[in-house]
Amino acid sequence: MKIALIGYGKMGHEIEAIALERGHTIELIIDHNNSDQLNEKSLANVDVAIEFTTPESAFENVMTCLRANTPVVSGTTGWLQKLDEAKAFANAGNGALFNASNYSIGVNIFFIANKILASYLNKTNNYKPSICEIHHTQKKDAPSGTAITLAKIIENELSNYNGWSLLPEIDEQKIPIEAIREGSVPGTHIVTYSSAEDEITFTHKAKSRKGFALGAVLAAEYSIGKKGFLTMDSLLGID
Ligand SMILES: NC(=O)c1ccc[n+]([C@@H]2O[C@H](COP(=O)([O-])OP(=O)(O)OC[C@H]3O[C@@H](n4cnc5c(N)ncnc54)[C@H](O)[C@@H]3O)[C@@H](O)[C@H]2O)c1
Structure with missing residues (x-):
């Protein structure tokens, strides 16, 4: 080729x-x-x-x-x-x-895992999702394209949510995304589903590019x- x-x-x-x-x-x-x-x-x-x-x-x-x-x-x-x-x-x-x-193949499997989990959590309405993404300081866009894709996948499954917001902006109906820029991190995405009683966390961490x-x-x-x-x-x- x-x-x-x-x-x-x-x-x-x-x-x-x-x-x-x-x-x-x-x-x-x-x-x-x-x-x-x-x-x-x-x-x-x-x-x-x-x-x-x-x-x-x-x-x-x-x-x-x-x-x-x-x-x-x-x-x-x-x-x-x-x-x-x-x-x-x-x-x-x-x-x-x-x-x-x-x-990354791993991230695309991570997308599927979040889609399935969110579809189950939608039956309870007790869990609030949030996304944290960490990337190197030279990255030009925020939030990352991956965090936006994740937010769209999750909000599609959760009837209480519509869209996403980049912190510090907060909107109860939008999935909050925190974008952290530090060092030479190739790409880390952490999705947290939090209820009053417990918390479920999924992390994908790229080791390199x-x-x-x-x-x-x-x-x-x-x-x-x-x-x-x-x-x-x-x-x-x-x-
Ligand atoms: N989809 C993915 O899996 C994935 C993974 C990593 C990075 N990215 C994205 O890919 C992009 C590039 O990332 P990077 O880490 O290589 O950035 P980088 O800054 O290291 O490289 C970008 C390159 O594009 C060049 N460039 C600028 N304008 C150009 C033009 N008009 N024509 C041709 N080249 C031009 C720059 O000179 C530079 O060499 C970013 O948007 C990043 O978010 C996507």
Whole structure:
């Protein structure tokens, strides 16, 4: 598989290492300083693009790939307000867009565990959910895309809740999310369900960025020859 890496920062480097290990080649590397070289011509020779950049540039990068009919795996978080437009463009028959707020297989299983637990807790209405996410200090968006995905999964199951709020903002009907930035933490998510009598806590702690990078390369392999909007649920066979 010939890969275009769009974004050659912390994730771009991790993805390159995993892709080479799996026998793929990196045909094109686009970063901040040569972003004007991302176009139909430079993409003509690649099978798939993997995009981990910034919330400001993700949408345009993804659209350029879709217009060039190059399947694109997008991992950038913090551009949700434009994602629906890119998704609709892909679903209208223009290429393939794979998007996940978190490419770690473990996190996607963690999503399922929270969905099941929340569906049971909904029968009692006694438990208040809250999410705490901890990431490195260079992270640009808050809360994390993963915390937002978790909140959406949980609120879908709990009839007393509708949406999420980032602390210090508090709203009884919204799931509170605390975003902590410290050191070089790759990504920790703690979900707490608290009642007057007890507390249930689920934690996912990434040990490095390798799990995200492996998931992104698996998603790239999966995207070849497909059309429309693709997710981790389809990759893992759980939808
Ligand atoms: N979905 C996931 O599993 C997952 C996992 C980790 C990180 N992320 C997200 O991925 C993104 C990147 O994370 P990172 O840790 O690699 O950040 P980073 O800051 O280390 O790297 C981002 C890179 O993008 C480059 N860039 C900026 N503008 C660009 C443009 N217009 N075109 C091409 N490249 C451009 C920067 O120069 C930088 O090298 C963030 O949004 C982060 O939240 C997602």
